[in-house]
Amino acid sequence: MTERIRLTALITFCMILLFTAPVLAQDDPTVTDDQVNEIASQLYCPICENVPLDVCPSQACADWRELIREYLSQGWTEDQIKAYFAEQYGWNVLSVPPRSGLNWLIYAGPPAIFVGGAAIAVFLIMKGKKEKTPAPAIAPMTAELLEIVEKDLASEDKDDTRT
């Protein structure tokens, strides 16, 4: 009999633990504002004009930040929370669009622009080197050059003195 009571008590305790754990976890004080903001800063307010969620002063955003806190306390990962927001409110809540479909253009575009531009620049320089290069209007900034310059300046000073 005592064994049965002990077993029943143990099962009951486990059941209580099982059902109350998520509730207790929701009040988990270990989720800090900084953890919430870390994720909120990567999301945009779904209803405001281009305002990140971590700094948005509206009540709606405050509620969404609390939602992030709640999900963090339930053990959701950063990616899961971002995916949840994207699913609920659309891709425009993400600070950059996901790497899929047409969005690849925005990821491939900048390197392509630079590589394309660099190729044109290299081509022009190679071509420019073959052109008959006129004698330099000026040599590099060497000490000799500066001496010449100073002579010029000195002669100017004489001119000034005369005038």
Place this chain on the structure above:
Amino acid sequence: MIANIGFGLLIISLTVSVVAIILAIYGGVTKSAVMVESSRRASLITFPLLSLALIGLIILLITDRFEYVYVYQTSDALMPLYLKIAAVWGGQEGSLLFWCWLLSGFSFATLIKKDKTNSDLIPWVIAVTSFVTLFFLYLVLFFENPFFRFFVDMQGEVIKSLFQPLYTLQATPDQGLGMNPLLRHIGMVVHPPMLYIGFTGFVIPYAYAIAALIEGRIDSEWIKITRKWTLIAWVFLTIGLVLGSRWAYDVLGWGGYWAWDPVETSALMPWLTGTAFLHSNTGQQKRGIFKHWNVSLIILTFCLVILGTFLTRSGMLSSVHAFSESEIAPLFFGFIAIMLIASAVLLGWRWNLLRSDFSTGSFFSRESLYLFNNLIFISIFLICLVGILFPIFSELVTGQQITVGPPFYEKAAGPLFALLLLIMGVVPLSGWSVKSGKSLGRQLWKPFLVSLLLPLVLIISGVRGWFALLGLWVVFLSVCTTLYDYARSIILHSKRLKISPWRSSVRMTLNNRRRYGGYIVHLGVALMGLGIIGIEFFQTQTQALVRQDESIEIAGYTLTYRGLTIEETTDGREVAVADVQVVKDGREIAALHPAREYFYVSDQAVTRPGVRSTLADDLYVVLADWLPVTSEGATFKVYHNPLVKWLWIGTFVLVFGTLLALFPTDARRVKDTSLAKGVE
């Protein structure tokens, strides 16, 4: 009465602009000096006419004439005088009138003195500037008129109209809606005008470029005057952009200065192409290269100004800066199309005339480095353009709204900015048409070795983060090369003339303003780079709810919440100010007072951060405004922003350098010396 006069002045201005265009084109085609002179006078008169119209609007604003729709929407009786005046550019209608006024002002400044060197270009300059002014005047008069009033008809319906309709009474609200609280800042008074001056100033280089294309001028004379006006527009645009950043830093309470908001980015685009032109035009002046490129850059820059204005004012962009949706979008679209097509046709027509073979000595010659410099500026511009337009394109094609935020720009453009700084450091030591990199290497090795000391010291001090260290090294290298070149010039100069180095530096700088002004601008950019790297790579932040006398720790600082005072102000605000004690190394170093202001009229709250700013770092404290704040407890968001002050200091240095470069050179003192010829 004032409004009717204002409206009349706008009508006269519009008519005069049309007359100026017709006379200028006729004078330009027939080479009739009388017609050109008449068009010049017609163009000149627009500025005083629009000045009077603008003064009329200002009078309405400062006398609280809330029967006027614009005054009602942007002002209220409790606002201080400076904000009432700033309300001129606080709304769509007023800011468009302000645009017109600035455009006519630039035309006035260009045409008031007869330009005998470029007299053949003047009729076309008049035609282009008057055409642009005409377009904006048309928008103001027929779509966004700031002189509309409220009337009430027999059914009690409110009507907005310029003149009183039949069977209506004029309606005068007791109070206006007032300016958006976020805009009630001294930065708001200065930032938009600076930006607008910068934007509108690019009309003059554009007008000269179009005029040169029409006249087939391929010499470098017109590019000189274009460079001067570009530099003027560029420095105002730079000031405007930085003031906007400062305003965001002071007011928005998110601890940063630049959010890559689409409107911010669209204002940056003409700055990028304008800066590219300021470098590439030297190639045309010194070596006769980049002729196509320079004309294209000027055209592109002004078209980007109009594109940015269109995107901001059409409601197409999702931005905190955007004006509300307006009917003017198709007109803007048409205007940009006309400008682009006309410019492209002219450029195509003169393509062969402008042909200039790009010849260079090597990859390390100055020509090549300028080419790379322009490549990077244009790459950054294209990245910005993609970032702005892709969300619109994506929505059109897929129906899916997306955001292109800071991570995209930082990853795509960040390394390019570092490359720009590197080239900026190297170019002053390079020579035109040098045949190999050896010469550059000989010039560079000393400052290069010195520059390595900084990352070495930083690594020994425990600073980590390879990208940050690389960025700081590039900044330091550009400072070292610039100072090295300047210092050795001073030493030689002072030895040569047997004068003190100090006197030598002053004389040398004043005699070569363009060159050394440019050096100072580069130093300013390097300092700005230092501030940007500091905040981008080393910023830390924390947020916590603290009770009275509890503390928050960040970056070695201890911030203790001491209490709160709440007071009502006479201009319709409730202001809650927190008292935060800042302690470092056991010593109290500051008392900060972050505040939250609630505006009754607009039912809106804004935060004012408390900031302790030093050359080393900023401590930036915000009262989080979405949570209750009491003397017992409040939520604070605290940012530690290292080196950010150098961003603002660098701007001052940059502006000083630009003004020096702009300051007219005394032709008697500075002849065509080797120095003036070669090293700019």
